[in-house]
Amino acid sequence: MEIIRIAETGGKIVNTELLARAETVHRQLRPQIPEDYAGRMTEVFAAGAEMVVCLNEGEVAGVLVFRVTLDTMTGKFLYINDLVADSTGRGKGVGKALMDFAVAEAGSRQCAAVQLSSGTQREQAHRFYFREGFTIKAFSFSRAP
Numbered sequence: 387m388e389i390i391r392i393a394e395t396g397g398k399i400v401n402t403e404l405l406a407r408a409e410t411v412h413r414q415l416r417p418q419i420p421e422d423y424a425g426r427m428t429e430v431f432a433a434g435a436e437m438v439v440c441l442n443e444g445e446v447a448g449v450l451v452f453r454v455t456l457d458t459m460t461g462k463f464l465y466i467n468d469l470v471a472d473s474t475g476r477g478k479g480v481g482k483a484l485m486d487f488a489v490a491e492a493g494s495r496q497c498a499a500v501q502l503s504s505g506t507q508r509e510q511a512h513r514f515y516f517r518e519g520f521t522i523k524a525f526s527f528s529r530a531p
Contacts, residue, residue: 387440387441387442387447387479387480387483388440388441389439389440389441389483389484389487390404390438390439390440390441391436391437391438392404392405392408392437392438392439393405393427393431393435393436393437394436395436395454397428397431397432397433397434397435398431399427399428399431402424404439404446405424405427405437406423406424407439407446408437408439408446408449409423410446411439411446411447411448411470411471412449412451412468412470414470414472414473415449415468415469415470416470430451430467434453434454434455435451435452435453435467436451436452436453437449437450437451437452438450438484438487440471440480440483440484442475442478442480445472446472447471447472447475447478447480448469448470448471448472448480448481448483448484449468449469449470449484450468450469450484450487450488451466451467451468451469452464452465452466452467452488452491453465453467454492454495454497460498460499460501461498462495462496462497462498463492463497463498463499463500463501464488464491464492464495464497464499464501465501465502466488466500466501466502467502469481469484469485469488469502471484481514482518485518488500500520501523502515502520503526
């Protein structure tokens with residue numbers, strides 16, 4: 387398995403070909419992304435997100451979208467927006483490879499923590515996060531404006 391950067395700090399897309407190939411896997415988690423995937427992801431990157439993919443035998447097997455941010459509670463932390471392994475290859479270490487990347491990236495950027503939110507219905511993902519050492523620190527609330 388190989389982790390490849392797609393977009394890095396500052397919103398710069400460094401691999402447009404792999405960005406296009408990542409769409410199918412990414413939509414397994416985020417089907418609501420507008421039809422113009424590249425356009426939406428360009429906006430997301432411009433707002434501070436970065437992206438890597440995990441390649442397994444040359445195929446996109448997983449996607450990680452994250453950002454490094456700062457708040458009053460934690461200080462500097464790496465926030466995982468999206469972490470998804472292709473449904474046809476789950477259980478083969480793709481999620482772990484992406485999580486290991488996120489944790490190492492957080493360490494190299496002197497972050498105090500790695501954080502993420504996960505939908506309440508994603509029980510299989512929750513088991514994975516617990517195995518990876520995550521704990522539930524808060525509830526996330528949302529409403530329309």
